Amino acid sequence: xxxxxxxxxxxxxxxxxxxxxxxxxxxxxxxxxxxxxxxxxxxxxxxxxxxxxxxxxxxxxxxxxxxxxxxxxxxxxxxxxxxxxxxxxxxxxxxxxxxxxxxxxxxxxxxxxxxxxxxxxxxxxxxxxxxxxxxxxxxxxxxxxxxxxxxxxxxxxxxxxxxxxxxxxxxxxxxxxxxxxxxxxxxxxxxxxxxxxxxxxxxxxxxxxxxxxxxxxx
Amino acid sequence: xxxxxxxxxxxxxxxxxxxxxxxxxxxxxxxxxxxxxxxxxxxxxxxxxxxxxxxxxxxxxxxxxxxxxxxxxxxxxxxxxxxxxxxxxxxxxxxxxxxxxxxxxxxxxxxxxxxxxxxxxxxxxxxxxxxxxxxxxxxxxxxxxxxxxxxxxxxxxxxxxxxxxxxxxxxxxxxxxxxxxxxxxxxxxxxxxxxxxxxxxxxxxx
Numbered sequence: 001x002x003x004x005x006x007x008x009x010x011x012x013x014x015x016x017x018x019x020x021x022x023x024x025x026x027x028x029x030x031x032x033x034x035x036x037x038x039x040x041x042x043x044x045x046x047x048x049x050x051x052x053x054x055x056x057x058x059x060x061x062x063x064x065x066x067x068x069x070x071x072x073x074x075x076x077x078x079x080x081x082x083x084x085x086x087x088x089x090x091x092x093x094x095x096x097x098x099x100x101x102x103x104x105x106x107x108x109x110x111x112x113x114x115x116x117x118x119x120x121x122x123x124x125x126x127x128x129x130x131x132x133x134x135x136x137x138x139x140x141x142x143x144x145x146x147x148x149x150x151x152x153x154x155x156x157x158x159x160x161x162x163x164x165x166x167x168x169x170x171x172x173x174x175x176x177x178x179x180x181x182x183x184x185x186x187x188x189x190x191x192x193x194x195x196x197x198x199x200x201x202x203x204x205x206x207x208x209x210x211x212x213x214x215x216x217x218x
Numbered sequence: 219x220x221x222x223x224x225x226x227x228x229x230x231x232x233x234x235x236x237x238x239x240x241x242x243x244x245x246x247x248x249x250x251x252x253x254x255x256x257x258x259x260x261x262x263x264x265x266x267x268x269x270x271x272x273x274x275x276x277x278x279x280x281x282x283x284x285x286x287x288x289x290x291x292x293x294x295x296x297x298x299x300x301x302x303x304x305x306x307x308x309x310x311x312x313x314x315x316x317x318x319x320x321x322x323x324x325x326x327x328x329x330x331x332x333x334x335x336x337x338x339x340x341x342x343x344x345x346x347x348x349x350x351x352x353x354x355x356x357x358x359x360x361x362x363x364x365x366x367x368x369x370x371x372x373x374x375x376x377x378x379x380x381x382x383x384x385x386x387x388x389x390x391x392x393x394x395x396x397x398x399x400x401x402x403x404x405x406x407x408x409x410x411x412x413x414x415x416x417x418x419x420x421x422x423x424x
Contacts, residue, residue, distance in 0.1 A: 038348070064233075072226050076233045083237030087244045094248035097255035158349070192348045 009134055016138030022115040023146025023201075024208050029113040033147060034197040036106050038158065041165050043151030044144065045099050046106055049088055051140025053110050056084045058124040058136030065125050077120045085111045098168040115143060146204070153200045158192035160185025264299055264311055266356075267329035267338035273301035273308050280423050289410040291315035291403055292323070300419055307419040309337050310411065316403035320395040321345040324354065328407045332415075339365045339404055351396035361388060361397065370408050378405040 003011075022028050032050070037043045060080050061068075068076050089107045092100045100107070110116065119139050124132040155162055160182035166174040190196050261278050268277075280302070283295035290296045290312065297313040309331045316324040324344040329337030339362055341354050353359035364387065379385025380398050389397050411418065 068229055068233075069222070069226050072230055076229060079233050079237045083240045086241045090241075090244050090248050090252070094251040094255065097252075097259065101259070187349045189347075189349045 005130075008131060012131060012135050013138050016135060017142045017145070018208075021142040021146060021208075022118075022139060023143050023150075024205050026115070026118075028118055029115040029143060030201075032106050032109060032113060033143075033150065033201065034194060036103065037147055037151040037154055037197060037200075038192050039155040039165065040148055040151040040163050041169055042102060043147030045096075045103050045169060046110075047140070047144025047147040049092065049103065049107055050110055050113060050115070050143055051137065052088055053081070053085055053113075053116055054119060054136035054140040054143075055133055056088075056136075057081050057116055057120055058132040059129060060084070061120045061124040062127060062129040062132035068125075073121070073125060074117075077117055077125075081116055081120065082111050096169070102165075102168060115139060149204055150197065150200045153203070154191045154196050156181060157188045158190075158196065159187060263327060263340060263342065264329075266340060267311055267327055268301045268309050273303050275300070275302040277301055277311075282418065282421055282423060284410075284414070284418075286410055289406040291317040291406065298418060300423075302419075307332050310418050311337075312407050312410075313342075314403065314407055316399040318395075318399045318402070319344060319346055320351050320393065320399075321347065324396070324399060324403070326400065326403060328404055330408060330411045332419075333369075334371075334408065334412060334415075335367055335369045336365045336404065336408070338363070339400070341400075346396045347393065350390060350393040353390045353393070354396055354400055359390075361390070362400070364388070365404055370405070370412060375405075378402075 016022075020026055023033055029050070032046055036046045057077075057080060061077060064076075085108060088110070089100075092103070092107060119135060123135045127135070152162060155164065160180065162179040162181060163177045166177040170177070191200070257278050264277055277299050280300045282298050282300065284290065284298055285293070285295050287293045292315040296315070299311040299313075301308040301311070309329055311327055311329040314326055314328055316326055322345050324346065325342045327340045327342055329339070331337050340356055341362065344352070344354065346352050346354065354362055356362050373386050376384065377386045378401060380387050380389040380394060380401060382389050382394055383398065385401065387397065387401050
């Protein structure tokens with residue numbers, strides 16, 4: 001019996017956000033995950049850019065799935081992904097220039113995020129466009145959640161703040177979003193440096209596994 | 219077989235055209251905005267150094283390049299923005315480099331008034347250690363503001379060092395190399411300015 005559309009959508013969502021989260025379970029796209037997550041806002045910025053990329057690439061590739069011959073699907077994916085990422089970079093530069101200055105090199109590097117070509121190959125190429133769009137959105141969301149959580153842990157430990165520089169993303173009025181959690185905090189260097197990203201990610205994965213174990217029947 | 223080959227070639231060609239087309243179109247469409255953004259960002263960082271009340275020329279376009287690897291810290295041409303009021307020179311802002319930071323180049327904007335006093339210094343890019351060396355950023359520490367008003371005679375050469383080396387500028391706890399490198403770069407720039415003052419303001423923009 002074919003699955004109903006709704007249960008398919010629910011499964012896509014659960015997989016992308018939790019069971020097969022690219023950040024915590026599949027562990028792909030680790031390079032940007034480690035590199036930009038020194039603050040919540042950096043993580044959120046790259047997360048959203050990656051999500052837009054995933055939605056666009058999944059859509060285009062799902063629409064073209066009947067046309068693209070199997071033998072050359074990978075080159076075609078790469079061309080389309082590279083073009084879409086470049087377009088997103090150009091738009092960030094035009095409309096969110098301050099954020100672009102921070103994310104800088106990491107936007108073009110979305111091209112190399114295996115999650116993007118991974119979803120194209122494993123999902124969009126085999127599924128109708130509705131499901132592909134949802135999968136792109138949810139996978140991007142799962143990745144964004146991972147980036148924001150890791151950014152939150154590192155920013156809190158490293159600088160003692162949360163949401164600093166929110167104005168770069170949401171305009172000047174968002175400056176008030178910045179929360180100084182610890183006054184006169186002297187900073188914890190390790191959390192900001194690359195090892196902090198590994199420790200932080202390890203803690204998050206451990207927490208997720210612990211939650212899964214709690215939930216599963218013994 | 220032949221049909222399949224034709225199909226493959228067609229799909230590859232079409233997707234290349236589609237991809238390139240998207241890039242070309244969005245680049246053309248956003249280019250004016252991107253140029254405006256870059257200019258705005260440059261202008262606002264220049265205005266931090268030279269108050270916009272103090273000049274009336276088109277600062278971002280009144281540019282000249284100088285090459286002096288010893289004093290300006292790089293073998294590349296260094297941009298010098300010239301501020302003028304009523305046609306009279308007011309100040310010059312150098313986009314120069316401190317080449318001996320703890321972790322590579324530290325890119326600086328150094329403003330110098332006509333009389334040789336520092337108008338202001340800001341760091342535009344660096345890779346110094348977070349929470350130690352990055353106190354050279356104005357948003358993390360007021361240290362970089364301490365250069366304003368100093369000149370080659372105030373202090374004399376022996377004073378243009380960090381305190382640890384017998385000078386008047388603070389170092390940071392756990393990071394001496396970074397501020398040492400910036401102090402040296404600022405002084406070198408002042409020397410360059412003194413030697414080339416005429417040239418800097420007289421020649422037309424490039």
